[in-house]
Amino acid sequence: xxxxxxxxxxxxxxxxxxxxxxxxxxxxxxxxxxxxxxxxxxxxxxxxxxxxxxxxxxxxxxxxxxxxxxxxxxxxxxxxxxxxxxxxxxxxxxxxxxxxxxxxxxxxxxxxxxxxxxxxxxxxxxxxxxxxxxxxxxxxxxxxxxxxxxxxxxxxxxxxxxxxxxxxxxxxxxxxxxxxxxxxxx
Numbered sequence: 001x002x003x004x005x006x007x008x009x010x011x012x013x014x015x016x017x018x019x020x021x022x023x024x025x026x027x028x029x030x031x032x033x034x035x036x037x038x039x040x041x042x043x044x045x046x047x048x049x050x051x052x053x054x055x056x057x058x059x060x061x062x063x064x065x066x067x068x069x070x071x072x073x074x075x076x077x078x079x080x081x082x083x084x085x086x087x088x089x090x091x092x093x094x095x096x097x098x099x100x101x102x103x104x105x106x107x108x109x110x111x112x113x114x115x116x117x118x119x120x121x122x123x124x125x126x127x128x129x130x131x132x133x134x135x136x137x138x139x140x141x142x143x144x145x146x147x148x149x150x151x152x153x154x155x156x157x158x159x160x161x162x163x164x165x166x167x168x169x170x171x172x173x174x175x176x177x178x179x180x181x182x183x184x185x186x
Contacts, residue, residue, distance in 0.1 A: 086146035118183030129172035
């Protein structure tokens with residue numbers, strides 16, 4: 001993830017037109033997503049009490065909370081700045097509530113069946129992606145109106161709704177495939 005952020009900073013300095021384009025923003029988001037998922041998987045393996053083997057009854061509660069919680073936080077937290085910029089406090093509460101519910105249900109399911117961690121994590125993240133798609137499709141235009149009025153706005157950094165939907169679906173598919181492969185030991 002740090003490499004993705006450093007790459008983004010370097011590219012923004014050397015190639016500002018690309019960095020500000022929708023394609024550049026999609027590239028940065030994809031790199032961030034790759035790094036985030038790798039960090040989540042690494043944290044799940046390395047957390048206190050988590051052996052190097054696939055999840056099992058030997059995983060500690062802390063390891064399960066950290067691994068699943070990191071995935072949930074990473075999948076939802078990007079929407080909160082958009083909510084803040086737009087003054088969209090109700091949507092922010094909905095996003096936080098969805099994360100809390102997903103965390104409670106997901107960790108409870110994993111604690112009951114630790115050997116099913118990867119399928120459970122995949123379902124939790126897919127459900128959160130569905131929530132994300134609903135929120136984005138309902139609020140994207142309002143968020144962009146506020147974003148365009150903010151000091152952070154860059155005109156050629158606008159991402160159309162179709163591109164955001166495509167990015168969410170692609171990251172969900174990619175994450176699901178990676179979790180399925182990990183669950184099979186690959």
